[in-house]
Amino acid sequence: MTLPTDDVPPGTQTLARGLSVIRAVADGAHGLREIVESTGLGRSSTHRLAQLLVVTGFLRHDNRGYTLGPALIELGFKALHGNPLPLVARPVLEELSATVLDTVHLAVEDGGSVLYLDKLPGSRGAEMRSRIGYRMPLTRAGVGKALLLDAADRWAGQYAADEAALPPAARRGELDEFLTRMQTYARAGAAMDLEDNEPGIRCVAAPIRDASRAVVGAVSVSATTPYMPDERMRGLIPVVRRAAGRISAALGYQAT
Structure with a gap:
């Protein structure tokens, strides 16, 4: 363009x-x-x-x-390794991947969208379209919602911008439902993707914070719907939050 x-x-x-x-x-x-x-x-x-x-x-x-x-x-490799987040996160992501057996993502916000920095494919279920360097709307991806958890003042505007950028057939127009979900996710400290981004794919994501307490990234566990019933998704919340917390601690974040 x-x-x-x-x-x-x-x-x-x-x-x-x-x-x-x-x-x-x-x-x-x-x-x-x-x-x-x-x-x-x-x-x-x-x-x-x-x-x-x-x-x-x-x-x-x-x-x-x-x-x-x-x-x-x-x-691209130089830019990736110039950012400490992928290097700091990689051991935690590998351990998380081995534990859950599903796809693990690391992402940041860049230019108002999700940018995937790392992906460890799962050992079961279908392969998903995400890849390193791939971008997605913030309000559709689980990691995107996690990146927005501390920014309630942005939720409505970001949702409207993401919907406007999509083809008419892909728009949902369910702002109230989205805001209600985000409020729930903010209280839980983790977000979910309920096939919002890709049919048949669900995920649980949590934000990563640095020493300034700002959200600088997000980690997620994703799998096809048969491997992600509601009960398992709820059970993954503390697992993903612990992984995000370990990465945050390595970046200097201190939880209160």
């Missing part, structure tokens, strides 16, 4: 166009025509930018078209 003109600092238009090409490819535009349609740039400009990005390793071009290149993979 092309950045709005007002958001581009003077003298950086070419950089902005190049970044919009990378974003278009990341979002699934693999052919030159698709990139042009996604970015709104001219065909010749798009082609020149794509050629430069291939030469510098930010894109790759083969018989499948354009895909993200090795330079982005390298930078």
